[in-house]
Amino acid sequence: MSLRSNNIRILLAAALFTSVVFAPPWLAAVFAFALAARWRAWEVVAAGIFMDFLWLPTSVTFVSVESIPFATLISILTVVCLEPLRRQLLLGPGIL
Amino acid sequence: MKSQFSNRARSRSLLVQALVVALLVSVAFFGFDTLTGGLVRSYARTTASLAWTASAGIISATDGNGFFATRRLLARENAALSERLALYEESMARFRALEDENEALRAIAQLAETEGDGLAARVLSSLGSSPYGTFVIGAGERDGVAEGSLVLTPGGFLLGTVSDADSHTASVRALFSPGSLVDLVAGNISFSAEGRGSGNARAEIPRDAKVAVGYVVSAPAYFGRPAGLIGTIESASSSATQTLFLRLPLNLDTLRFVYVTPIK
Numbered sequence: 054m055s056l057r058s059n060n061i062r063i064l065l066a067a068a069l070f071t072s073v074v075f076a077p078p079w080l081a082a083v084f085a086f087a088l089a090a091r092w093r094a095w096e097v098v099a100a101g102i103f104m105d106f107l108w109l110p111t112s113v114t115f116v117s118v119e120s121i122p123f124a125t126l127i128s129i130l131t132v133v134c135l136e137p138l139r140r141q142l143l144l145g146p147g148i149l
Numbered sequence: 150m151k152s153q154f155s156n157r158a159r160s161r162s163l164l165v166q167a168l169v170v171a172l173l174v175s176v177a178f179f180g181f182d183t184l185t186g187g188l189v190r191s192y193a194r195t196t197a198s199l200a201w202t203a204s205a206g207i208i209s210a211t212d213g214n215g216f217f218a219t220r221r222l223l224a225r226e227n228a229a230l231s232e233r234l235a236l237y238e239e240s241m242a243r244f245r246a247l248e249d250e251n252e253a254l255r256a257i258a259q260l261a262e263t264e265g266d267g268l269a270a271r272v273l274s275s276l277g278s279s280p281y282g283t284f285v286i287g288a289g290e291r292d293g294v295a296e297g298s299l300v301l302t303p304g305g306f307l308l309g310t311v312s313d314a315d316s317h318t319a320s321v322r323a324l325f326s327p328g329s330l331v332d333l334v335a336g337n338i339s340f341s342a343e344g345r346g347s348g349n350a351r352a353e354i355p356r357d358a359k360v361a362v363g364y365v366v367s368a369p370a371y372f373g374r375p376a377g378l379i380g381t382i383e384s385a386s387s388s389a390t391q392t393l394f395l396r397l398p399l400n401l402d403t404l405r406f407v408y409v410t411p412i413k
Contacts, residue, residue: 074197075204078280093164098171102178106193108279110312110322112186113179119322124280125175133168140160 062088066096073104085128089135091142101128191315194285198318201273201285253406256303267410268292270300273318276401282326282346284309286407289317294409299371301408302399307374308348308407321407324368324376325350325395333376335366335393342366348397350377353390366395 069084081104088094104124105113114120182189257269270288278284288294298311300321309323324331325344333342333352336359342352354360360379368376377395384391 073278074200075275075278077277093167095167095171098175102175103193104280105179106182106190107197108281108283108320109190110281110283110320112183112190112313114183118328119281122175122179125179129168129171129175132171133164136161136164 062092062094066094066100069097069100070103073100073107078104085131086135089131090138093136093139094132097132098125098128101125104128187313187315190313190320191318194315194318194320198273198285198287202287205273250405253303257406257408267408268294269406270294270319270409271406272404276323276404277347280327282323282329282344283312283320284323286319286321286409287317288409289319290314291316293411294319295411299374299410301374301410302397302404303406303408304399305375305408306397306399307368307371307376308397310371311409319409323348324371325397331368331376332370333366333395334369334373335360335364335379339369340393342393342395348377348399348401349380350395352393352395354393356384356389356391358391360393 065084065088069081069088072081072084081100085094085097085100089097101124102122105122108124109120109122111117111120113122178189254269268288270286270292272284273287274285276284286294286300294311294314296311296314298314298319300308300311302308307324309321309326311319312322313320322329323344323346325342325346325348327344327346329344331342331344331350333340333350335354338354338358338360340352340354342350344350360382362379362382364379365375366377366379367373378398379393380396381394382391383394
């Protein structure tokens with residue numbers, strides 16, 4: 054992975070975590086999508102977990118709708134479901 | 150060709166392995182948090198509250214110094230201002246910031262006179278950052294805030310309830326958080342409203358119900374406290390119902406203090 058690509062990934066990840074704390078959710082979603090579209094970006098899942106710890110009203114128990122960590126689940130789905138797109142756009146070890 | 154196929158198979162196998170690891174890590178984090186009574190969430194909120202406090206300070210300072218003023222204004226100011234005047238303006242900016250804060254606290258103090266026991270708490274996070282309609286306030290269990298405490302605007306409108314409290318901060322779930330259903334009363338009719346976030350809600354009531362724009366709606370489940378105003382009413386002649394659009398009578402983006410009162 055080139056140094057430039059690495060730097061962009063780090064910048065996007067920093068923007069993602071910052072937007073989780075300060076910005077509306079759609080902006081965090083944009084950064085998450087941008088990261089997951091290019092890389093197999095597990096930091097997106099970490100950001101989802103962080104978002105749930107920060108904003109979820111209750112503990113995660115799955116007994117009610119408000120206790121389901123949607124951000125974590127969506128972030129995992131985003132990283133996994135964009136795999137075919139990454140595979141079409143990128144070949145070789147770049148997708149790892 | 151064979152090599153490309155084996156690379157893809159290897160990549161897919163790695164993805165599945167990583168997915169399993171991600172799920173296990175998520176379950177471990179959330180399980181640990183649940184077992185410890187919200188320890189991880191408490192740390193996450195404490196860490197974020199440091200960032201929110203720092204950013205509020207930076208915004209206040211830059212705003213007071215006129216950092217984001219127009220270029221023309223800044224050029225004029227640069228030509229005219231002496232060092233003494235700059236110092237004076239800095240003092241004035243500080244004074245204005247304190248005056249704003251004082252005004253917000255005065256409104257809270259008026260509310261405290263009518264509400265009795267309760268406390269004013271600073272809003273730490275933005276009210277629009279959470280996908281779940283929650284926000285964080287700078288008061289926690291040490292200040293007497295507990296789960297279920299009511300959170301009011303300076304005008305006495307019900308903003309939400311405390312969903313989780315740790316020692317110094319608390320998470321508040323807004324009454325009109327996206328997707329939430331709230332039972333409300335307006336005039337002589339009770340109805341269920343669906344939260345839309347940012348202090349807005351939507352409800353459908355019978356067409357013949359006597360309501361008007363500006364009516365205050367109250368929440369019977371919260372001791373009949375006012376929960377918002379009817380902002381707009383939409384009805385079609387072919388429909389048996391009319392749609393109410395409810396809103397809080399203040400700009401949530403500028404809300405700096407809230408009043409927290411125990412359930413009574």
